[in-house]
Amino acid sequence: MxxxxxxxxxxxxxxxxxxxxxxxxxxxxxxxxxxxxxxxxxxxxxxxxxxxxxxxxxxxxxxxxxxxxxxxxxxxxxxxxxxKFRAPQEVTSENEIASLGETVEKYHAAKEGVWSDHHRKSMERRRAFWLAHLGADTPLTHISPAMVEGAPMDGGDSTKRKTLMYMRGLYTWAIRKARILPLSYDLSGLEVPAVTKGGLSYTVHEIRSLLDALEQECPEAAWMGHVAWQTGRRSGAILAVQPEDVVLFDDYALISFKKEHDKSKKPGEAAVSGRGLELTRILLADERDTMTGAKSDTALRGWLYRAEERAGIDRIKGRGWHSFKRAFATAADNMGAASKQSGTRRETLTGIYEQDWVAPKVELAAKLEEIVSSNRTGSGT
Structure with a gap:
């Protein structure tokens, strides 16, 4: 036995x-x-x-x-x-008082150089909200976690979390970088709602159906889908790919992703093959600024939502282009490929996309293409 x-x-x-x-x-x-x-x-x-x-x-x-x-x-x-419910402390020295309005001006001036345009606009909205609710002249030392949590915020947990995290980030910067507040004012008592509904994945069957449906939208949408599936990259990184970032080979295309468009702020490369390679050749035949031609994430969401409707896939809150990344990680792990996408925390996944050589990337792209090509109908291949 x-x-x-x-x-x-x-x-x-x-x-x-x-x-x-x-x-x-x-x-x-x-x-x-x-x-x-x-x-x-x-x-x-x-x-x-x-x-x-x-x-x-x-x-x-x-x-x-x-x-x-x-x-x-x-x-x-x-x-x-x-x-969390500490009493505001009075400050007697004029030089020690920092108002919320003065601090956010310095905070944005220090950070705007590294923020993307989209993120900067979001941060501007949150700044306007907190200044209107708490008052620009309110000293930072008079703001408690309970006051911040009590703000009348609209939207779901994700929006509330981002709004609260703005204040936590502001105080962290004021303490650690600007050094205009003592550590005791770090808003550590702030209750930030955890968001667990995001990051939902598509199944392989849904990925196959979506790729077929994206073919009916436009070549750019189809290319976006195949690149997202074969590389596991985030939509923002794919959206920023320009023709000069792509190098064609006989059986694959190598795409370079610039660090300014990557969440981890690191450059990287990924390979696409099969139908992804065919679409890459089609798009490169036309003169264009970016491979997708889309100007914003809104256009990308429109492509995906219409594809879901064509494919008969239910629209579930929390699913989007990021779900391709989730499906990619699951499929690659199941194949023993030990995949890692640039832009994912080093501790969460191990992988081949932190290597300098290309062969494993090409092999993985080919395997992923084979998965969605089997039993496909109406794909245009």
Missing amino acids: AKGKKKLWSYNTGHKGINWVRVYERSQSPKSLYIEWYWEGRRWQRALRTVMGHPVTDHRIAMNLADNMAATLEQRHNDKAFV
């Missing part, structure tokens, strides 16, 4: 909802242990080699780290509960 597999080691400490931490093995012969914890409604996981800067396989060291992190999280939880 075959012996059963050895149970993987794990150790947890703390209390759920406050300071629960777990360290554990992912395999029988781990190169490093992993750590997991919850904070502000989100689950966090890291390899201990990432946390410590070197591999950790000793269970005693891992348990000690877990106990220390649990103690830290408990302290943060207690501090958060204390500062």
